[in-house]
Amino acid sequence: MPVRQLILVIVTTLVLARSYPSVGDTGTSPAGTEPTFATEGSGFLQKHCLSCHSGDKAKADLRLDKYRDEAAVIKDRKTWQRVLDVLQSGEMPPPSKPRPGLAEVENFTKLIGLIFKQHDESTKPDPGRVTMRRLNRNEYNYTIRDLVGIDFNPAEDFPSDDVGHGFDNIGDVLTLPPVLLERYLAAAESIMDRAITPNPPRPPNRGVATQYTEPAGPNVPMKGNFRVVSGRAGGTPIETGPIFTRYQVPADGEYIAHTQVYVETSGSKPVKVALLAGCSPTCPLAAKDAEADTIAGAAAKGLRPFVILKTFEVKARNESAAEHLQAAIPAGIGPDKVAVALVKPEDGEPAPTLYVKFLSLEGPLDTRPASHRRLLACDPNKPEAERTREVLGRFASRAYRRPVTAEELDRLVALAESRRQAGEKWEAAIQFAMTAVLVSPKFLFRVELDDRPDSPDPHPLDEYQLASRLSYFLWSSMPDQELFDLAANKQLTPNLDSQVKRMLRDPKAAALVEHFVMQWLQLQRLSTAQPDPKLFPEFNEPLRAAMLRETKLFFTEIIREDRSILDILAGNFSYLNAPLARLYGIADTAGNKIASNPKDRKPGGKPFKPDEFSRVDMTGTGRGGILTQASFLTVTSNPTRTSPVKRGRWVLEQLLGTPPPPPPPNVPELEENGKPLTSGSLRARMEEHRKNPACASCHAKMDPLGFGLENFNAIGAYRSKDGEFPIDASGELPGGLKFSGPEQLRQVLLTKKDQFARCLAEKMLTYALGRGLEYYDRRAIDRIVADLAAADYRFSALVTGIVKSDPFRLRRGRTP
């Protein structure tokens, strides 16, 4: 059975992953015949290694003669990892020495692998220890957004973060050079400048001369600078008002309406004038019918709903005595119009005339930003010292992601008070103390304080620390109030399942796609890919953006709908817009190919729009899953051509977790009979290349995977020819498993779902922990993968498995 054969081959030839020194399934030898290091192992060393690597003058300072038994080997795991690496890559023994046979190397590798495996299975579980992580740029931005409530990319100017183990959130690797601290200072200042306004500006006052007020028309009745509003019944809206002007302002502010008027009347009673504010139909203060009916003017009906702010008895009878009227507009109205009107005169009174100079709206009266009010919210009647404590305590507890201690709060309060004593306003003093919080290592690092930092025994994180691990894993940001509340009541651990589900549904989980998936699949490189414009004129910025977006939407659905992780390999859906659909040769949103006969098309397809992504059923399109997405296909290509090696290597490394070793140094030049190989199809040239035994063993694993995707060109469009040469998309993997084309390649990969699940679990655990995996993490991975398989590979099961694993919830101090 070829599939089984293939798995066997993978298992035996890729025994040791480089970054994750697990020892692989080396299989168990029949009982009683187990080889020992002292016999077989030493024999191999003696025969192939010790002539150089022994004694005081051992080459590369590597003394292999000092390893006489299993115990000695186990002590130097890293050294042995290297030894196996160079043996397997054929780097050692050097070409000048006789080479051991393949079987000989394999047996020795198995033996060493077995030694470590047996050791690891018999030792105590070890959750490892995570080095405290500095917030990286993304985490800093998101955390500021959630902590302060302003979203403006303050980390834009930070130097880029160092990457280790494939991710930019690895505690040991994230350094803090002085230039970054300077940026932190500057960012904290600018964040607090925006968030808090100790000296709020005066409220804006937006006025309009009445000539330009509504109801508008070619001949607005004016007398000098005053608009004339007649009180006579039966006049037009333009003549009789109410006159008004429109505004668009936030509803939560308080405002003041202003106007300047005088009146003329032949009657004896005072003339009443009202200031009105137009509002939304749901506005509770809107004038009822009877009340609204008191307002004069043909435009009054059309003005409704409105609030009658205030009614005035106007005495001024001429321009020079014109009166200034003003009325407060309470919060919640959000006036869309300000109007002035005559109130209908009492029965029998003659119609007065109103003269209006301007209308204006002042406000919002509180010009402090929302973040200011939120951060400084407190009971204004309390004494200042209490307010300071309340406000700073609340902020620091959220910034440090755990309750602030009394001592810490004392120091912060003292810092604020020192500014007060220097003569600053209370708001400025608080602002200063908050700036200091944003530069504190307690904010900049995810500090996990530990009462037993040196204890070798595994002990759990506290609940606040767990909340932070969870939220930075799934959201790249600080915990929200619900997580804080659960942690405060020690209820997070029992509720991990439901919290994971809740958090994955939250829009903030987009960070998991944006930062985990993009780094795992190395797709950020797409932003700098530069396909040759002569060869690929259709590649442009919108297409580049569409490629990325497709993959992000694809993963977003997998996460949001809690689909199987196997959909990553073979999901028969995707998201396309017009440029991408054109590249893929797809005609409509039903997934019909452009080349297909219109009679055979699936029904219900609509044309694509350039700026809108539609979900597309990809069945029958020849595409499905990440391997046929243009993002991956482009990122693994050279500017002028595809690179089956890069594509194959990507599959091995990112999907199967078995990166090929780096090429041995001094690879001989690729020449045949003194002539460089410049002719023939790419495939033919590469087959030549693989005749070289130094290259063959690894390229036999990489190249066929890439060949299977040769029908996709360097930007992911389908092709049947490469230049003049027809594409041969067949491949044969070591062990004889043959396939042809992307569809069969996909099926081959699906047979390795366990290996894929393990690889994804390893990558995701690395990202979640912020540290590289070690041999002792194998147990956790085994369990996560088993649970994942039992849950039909659902995405949430993977996340839950990680979150509940020992390395995620526990830690130790020193190495045991």
Place this chain on the structure above:
Amino acid sequence: MTARISRRTLLRGLGVTVSLPWLEAMGPLTAWAADGTPSKNPAPNRMVFLYVPNGMNMADWTPKAEGPDFELPHILQPLKDVRDDILVLTGLTADKARAHGDGGGDHARALAAFLTGCQPRKTDGTDIRAGISVDQVAAARLADRTRLPSLELGCEHGAMAGNCDSGYSCVYSSTMSWRSATQPLPKEVNPKIVFERLFASTPDGERLQRDARRKSILDFVREDSLSLNARLGANDRRKLDEYFSAVRDVELRIERAEKLPPIQAPDYKVPAGIPASYEEHIRITYDLIVLALQADVTRVITCVLANEGSNKPYPFIGVPEGHHDLSHHENNPKKKEKIRDINTFHTRQLAYLLGKLKSTREGDGSLLDHCMVVYGSGNSDGNAHNHDDLPILLAGRGCGTIKTGRHLRYPKETPLNNLWLAMLDRMDVKIAALGDSTGTLTGLSG
């Protein structure tokens, strides 16, 4: 007093954007630039290190003749106007860039060993290690003389995901400055940020106030964080130490700024960000190098023009293929020609920089006379990945300590680090050894 004319006015007047005698009309930016009597106020020596990746087409780089009568090969042709201001140094070796049992990864090692002379540790993760680099040795010694001890620049973003070269961390192939064996300094690639660092636009009074506030914040956070140590593991304590060391560094910088004369901000248009054109990116970066040296904001600058192993294509000079892919040229003459074209593109940019330095008058000579500009790569031939016979060029007279206009050939295996010692010596930084140096390189003075 002479009337000052802004550069922009000048350009507007001419209606062209030719390179002018650099900034001269704006008046001197430093004491020695103004002073015609160099003995009273001599210009200081400066060092600049420029790195180009993937080696060179050596056949078109190395001059045939030695001594003063050499002809410029194809790649060096753009430098004809500054031919008498350069030294071509042949035969230098970066031994620590070789495998020495560490297998593949020549690109990562080439850059990591270039200024350090130390073999970088093969790791793609947590325990990176190389050695202190020559620029940082100088920067540490000269720190109190200028506002910034050193400036680390680049024209290509570093730190991509994944290990960058055969199991070496990306950091090795993206930066060449190492403050210590474990602390690489990130390079800044955004000209806007560089400009702001050099010439913060904050007026002096405001800056003093801001710095005072910053100092009190730093005082606070240090005191507030002291008690953390007891409840942290060993690795966490190391991170906290790093934080404290950055705090000290910023405090020192603030104190220095208080003592030093105010920087005169040049009349140069603040760069908008990273230009889309690579050539423009390099030129703006080079402009900033000139400005930084001229205003004496720093005397030590490194610049990585592209990451080692960079696969950047150069379509604007007719090379759509990736640089790294091409550098594995397999002796294909067409590919070698394209490599030569890339190399020549870079020397054209170098000519721009050297031209600017030369046209900037300073005291009794030019700014270039008071500089030592190193230009080169830690790989020789990109196909063979050999690290001997490196392409190295030294421009500038180092305040009269260097006799330029020659091609010098050194015995095989002469450590590159010997050149670094010779340069440190000319910066009045005396140290006995650096990395794999075996002595001070001789022959530079003639």
